[in-house]
Amino acid sequence: MKKIILSLLLLPVISCATVNSTTNKIVTKTKVHKQSNKGYWQQHVDYTMDIDMNVKTYQYKGTQKLVYTNNSPDVLNKVFYHLYFNAFQPNSQMDVRSRNIKDPDRRVGDRISKLSPSEIGYIKVNSLKQDGSIVKHETVGTILEVTLNKSIQPGESVTFDMTFDAQVPKQIRRSGRNSAEGVALSMTQWYPKMAEYDFEGWHTPPYLGREFHGVWGNFDVTLHIDKNYVVGGTGYVQNPQEVGHGYEDKTKPLNVPSGDKLTWKFTAPNVHDFTWGADPEFIHDTYKMDNGIDLHFLYKKTLEAEYLENWKKLQPKTAELMKYFSENIGQYPYKQYSVIQGGDGGMEYAMCTLITGQRKWGSLFGVTAHEMAHTWFQFLLATNESKHPWMDEGFTTYISNKAENEILGEGKENPHAGSYRGYNYVVGNNLEEPLTTHADRYNTNTAYGIASYSKGNIFLSQLEYVIGKENVAKTLKKYFEDFSFKHPTPNDIKRTAEKVSGLQLDWYLNEWTQTTHTIDYGIKAVNGKEITLERIGQMPMPIDVEVTYTDGSKESFNIPLRMMRGEKPTNATVITDWTFAHPTYTFTTQKDVKSVEIDPSKLMADINLGNNTYPVK
Numbered sequence: 001m002k003k004i005i006l007s008l009l010l011l012p013v014i015s016c017a018t019v020n021s022t023t024n025k026i027v028t029k030t031k032v033h034k035q036s037n038k039g040y041w042q043q044h045v046d047y048t049m050d051i052d053m054n055v056k057t058y059q060y061k062g063t064q065k066l067v068y069t070n071n072s073p074d075v076l077n078k079v080f081y082h083l084y085f086n087a088f089q090p091n092s093q094m095d096v097r098s099r100n101i102k103d104p105d106r107r108v109g110d111r112i113s114k115l116s117p118s119e120i121g122y123i124k125v126n127s128l129k130q131d132g133s134i135v136k137h138e139t140v141g142t143i144l145e146v147t148l149n150k151s152i153q154p155g156e157s158v159t160f161d162m163t164f165d166a167q168v169p170k171q172i173r174r175s176g177r178n179s180a181e182g183v184a185l186s187m188t189q190w191y192p193k194m195a196e197y198d199f200e201g202w203h204t205p206p207y208l209g210r211e212f213h214g215v216w217g218n219f220d221v222t223l224h225i226d227k228n229y230v231v232g233g234t235g236y237v238q239n240p241q242e243v244g245h246g247y248e249d250k251t252k253p254l255n256v257p258s259g260d261k262l263t264w265k266f267t268a269p270n271v272h273d274f275t276w277g278a279d280p281e282f283i284h285d286t287y288k289m290d291n292g293i294d295l296h297f298l299y300k301k302t303l304e305a306e307y308l309e310n311w312k313k314l315q316p317k318t319a320e321l322m323k324y325f326s327e328n329i330g331q332y333p334y335k336q337y338s339v340i341q342g343g344d345g346g347m348e349y350a351m352c353t354l355i356t357g358q359r360k361w362g363s364l365f366g367v368t369a370h371e372m373a374h375t376w377f378q379f380l381l382a383t384n385e386s387k388h389p390w391m392d393e394g395f396t397t398y399i400s401n402k403a404e405n406e407i408l409g410e411g412k413e414n415p416h417a418g419s420y421r422g423y424n425y426v427v428g429n430n431l432e433e434p435l436t437t438h439a440d441r442y443n444t445n446t447a448y449g450i451a452s453y454s455k456g457n458i459f460l461s462q463l464e465y466v467i468g469k470e471n472v473a474k475t476l477k478k479y480f481e482d483f484s485f486k487h488p489t490p491n492d493i494k495r496t497a498e499k500v501s502g503l504q505l506d507w508y509l510n511e512w513t514q515t516t517h518t519i520d521y522g523i524k525a526v527n528g529k530e531i532t533l534e535r536i537g538q539m540p541m542p543i544d545v546e547v548t549y550t551d552g553s554k555e556s557f558n559i560p561l562r563m564m565r566g567e568k569p570t571n572a573t574v575i576t577d578w579t580f581a582h583p584t585y586t587f588t589t590q591k592d593v594k595s596v597e598i599d600p601s602k603l604m605a606d607i608n609l610g611n612n613t614y615p616v617k
Contacts, residue, residue, distance in 0.1 A: 042487065044069040045194050045217030047274070053225045055184065058168040058177045064192060069157040072197060076152040079160075079197075080204045081125075081144035084189035087207040088112055088121035088169035088176075093141060094208045103445050107344050108209060111172050121169025121176070123192060129161045142207040144192060164192060173209050174347050174354075182300060184229070185278040186342035186354055193273075196384075198487060203384060210439040210448075211385030211392070214272035216485060221274060223264040227256075230284055232298040232338045233276030234350040235268030246284030268350060270333075270485070272382060275349035277342040287315040295319060296338040299357045310361045314339070317365055317407065321372050324403045328473070329376045330480035337375070339368055348374030366404060373400040380484045388490055389439045389448075390513070394456015399476070401457070414602060416461040422454035427518060427607055435513040458605050459512055465603035466508060466542060467501040468568040475500045504565045507580075511539040519604060522611030524584060526593050532586045533559075533598070537607065540580045544572065546600045549591040559585065 046067040053060040070076055087094040095112035098104045125144055128137045136147045152158050168187070171179040175188045189212065196203045196213050203213050219235060230245045240247040241255050243262050248254055256262070268274055281302055287295040295318050299311045318339060326332050334351050341357035346367040353371035357364075373396045377383070383391040397419065405415040414420075426432040426447060433447045435455060442448035464472045479488070479496045494509040511517050520537030533543065543559040556572035562579045578585045598604075598612040606612060 040486065041071045041073070041199075043071055043197055043215050045215045046220075047191075047217060048220045049191060050222045051191075051224065053185075053223065055226045055229065058185075060166050060168070062162075062164050062166065062191065064160075064162040064164065066160045066162070066194060067157055068152070068160060068194060070152045070154060073154050074197075075154065076197070077148055078202075079146045079148065079152075080195040080202055081146070082189070082193040082195055082204075082207065083123040083125075083139060083142050083144055084193070084207045085121035085123045085166060085169060085175065086139070086142045087209070088115065088172060090115060090120070093206045094173075097208050097440075101445060102443070105173070105209065105445055108173050111170075115170060118167075119170040121167055123164055123166045123190075125192060126163045126165060127161075131158055132161075135160075143195075143204050162192060166190070171344060174343055176344075179342060179344065179356075181341065181356055181358055182281075182302070183277065183279050183342045185276075186344075187233070187276045187278070188343070188347065188349060188354065189273075189275075191274070196487075198384075203386065205386050205438075205440060208440045211389055212273070213384045213386055213487075214382075216270055216272045216382075219266070219268040219271065219274045221266045221268070223266070223276070224261045225264065225278060226280070227260060227262045228280040229262075229278045230280070230282035230298060231264050231276055231278045232282070232284065232296055232340050233266075233352050234271060234274045235266035236336065238265040238267055239263070245282075246286065271350035271379070273350045273379075275352060275354070277340040277354055279341075282341075283311075285312075285315060287319060289319050289322065291323075292335060293322060293332065294336045295322070296336060296340075296352075298338065299341040303357060307358050307364075310359065310364045311357065313361065314364055314368060318368055318372065320407050321369050321403055324407065325373055325376055325399065328402075329399065329476055330380070330484060332375065333380070337372070339372075346371045348372075348378050350379055351375075365408070366400075369400040369404050369407075370396060373403065376480065381480065382485070382487050383489070384487065386439050388435075389452040390435045390456030390459065391488075391490065391493065392456075393452040394454070394459055397453050397457040398460040414461075416457055417602075419454035419457040419461070420602075420605060422450045423458060423605055424607060426450045427516075432516045434516055455512075462512075462603055462605055463497060463508070465544070465599070465601060466505070466564075466568065467497060467503055468570070470569065471497070471501045501568070502566060503568070504563065507540065507561075507563050515539075518607045520606055520608050520611075521598050521604075522608070523596050523598065523614040526596060526614050528592055529589045530586060531589065531593060531596055532584055534584045535578075536611075540578075541604055542567065543578065543585075544570075544599050544601065544604075546597045547589055547593055548595045549589070550594045551591065552594075553591070555589070557587070559587075 048065040049062055051060055051062045090113045098108040099110050128135050130149050133149050135149050138145045168177045170176055176186055194215050196215050237247045241252055243264050244254050244256055281300045282298045283301045285297040297315055338352035340352055340354050343354035346355040348371045355367045377395045378392045385392050401415040405412050431444060431447045433442055435451055475497045478500055479493055483492055490509060494505050498505050517538035519539045519541055521543060522534050522536055524534040525532040540561055542561040545557045548554050558567055558570045558572040558574045560567040560577040562577040567574055575587055596614040
């Protein structure tokens with residue numbers, strides 16, 4: 001289905017930004033956005049924010065100037081902002097949901113319900129103007145509803161000026177102050193953030209602790225904070241000689257102003273979020289890659305010696321990860337990336353990640369690999385995570401598993417085996433829900449996690465079985481080339497794989513993501529040279545079969561699925577295709593059969609491997 005066809009008078013004009021390689025300042029220019037779908041459009045935002053942080057009270061005051069460009073063909077009468085910190089208050093939807101779900105996140109539990117007034121989070125909008133005139137607005141939980149004085153016409157830009165007060169919540173989920181590892185500030189989703197409006201309309205889900213969706217734009221952020229705090233995050237520091245703390249050019253003199261606070265100035269081009277972390281005990285290391293990308297590492301100097309050593313060891317390995325993802329998905333487009341100790345586990349953000357730092361080496365590398373891989377799927381492709389979390393978490397799991405396997409030399413035949421085990425667990429315990437379920441609507445956190453991470457991963461690993469490993473590798477590169485910075489949908493990855501492979505895959509997208517149909521094929525009978533297979537599960541698949549003959553020789557067969565209208569590249573003997581409607585399939589070999597095995601690769605997510613071999617192993 002086409003997203004939206006614009007009128008012939010309205011071109012999809014997008015404001016694009018690059019960074020001057022010398023000054024790291026944003027250079028913005030407007031051009032027609034190139035994409036195969038000529039009806040494509042997306043909104044654009046430019047933020048200018050000035051933030052004054054009190055590290056004693058964990059409160060801050062902010063001003064925000066937001067220039068919003070309506071590139072849609074629609075007239076907008078309202079706009080909406082996310083106020084994520086409001087979730088960290090007793091009786092918020094996030095609190096109530098956590099206290100009622102069967103298997104609450106242990107980091108949240110009932111902790112929000114116990115927060116005191118000085119520990120809660122909030123963002124209070126004090127004033128809001130549209131093009132200089134006060135505009136009506138109402139805070140409803142984590143959403144600010146704005147009724148415009150004047151509608152925003154297609155192609156029109158308006159300016160919103162806001163003042164706000166906010167308080168950083170006690171560290172509970174992702175954001176917060178004074179984490180379990182003692183990091184002072186993990187500042188994620190901390191500012192009034194314009195909601196996304198696209199071909200589906202406004203996206204304004206309440207914040208219940210799941211994922212995010214945002215509008216691309218340029219950020220100019222000024223932060224005033226205690227001079228002892230070291231800051232890292234999204235964007236390029238514009239005044240390194242004034243802030244020091246490892247950002248300065250060592251060949252030039254520092255020019256640190258007097259006073260109790262430092263003023264940090266950041267710019268970030270063409271991102272859909274802005275995150276920062278800060279602590280007075282941060283070590284700041286910079287690892288310079290040969291391709292001109294700087295990797296920043298910020299972690300507490302008070303960590304135990306083992307953990308400090310792991311953070312040093314992590315730095316060249318992170319460069320290897322950056323190279324791997326750029327080569328296997330697409331080139332990282334920014335000039336820096338930061339790995340920052342903070343948060344409550346691992347979470348991806350624009351040009352950075354926040355991870356917990358007291359980790360064994362394997363865990364530290366693994367979380368960094370996963371969160372960095374999110375840069376491609378969550379920040380550069382940026383599918384709507386609330387609606388399609390499997391396209392972010394699952395694809396990230398797929399590529400980070402492969403990266404870890406190669407970079408650490410693990411030698412795993414199937415680095416995704418854990419995802420298959422997780423999928424079999426939810427199926428076996430009747431917990432599975434379709435991947436089309438909204439991230440906030442899963443009955444259990446277990447179902448959400450396995451669906452998004454494991455079944456989403458299997459979508460690609462199993463696709464290797466369906467269309468061939470080489471075609472999947474080509475699909476990822478083409479997917480990134482065609483849809484980076486464009487918020488792709490499930491149909492976009494499906495169509496990309498179809499174009500690469502020449503095969504029809506609508507059945508695969510439908511069965512795997514829109515249903516809970518399972519795969520179960522078995523060997524029904526073997527009589528001399530005749531083999532009969534049966535389809536027991538509801539989901540059809542092409543079938544690979546390895547036959548061992550009584551003389552000790554082996555032969556591989558590929559049975560195409562008729563609705564694919566073709567078969568993957570293979571060295572196997574390709575025989576007559578199998579239709580969905582026929583429950584059994586019989587073929588005859590040239591020699592007497594000793595044993596048979598369905599799918600020796602184990603990439604097909606067959607829920608019952610016990611009937612996949614003859615004789616039964």
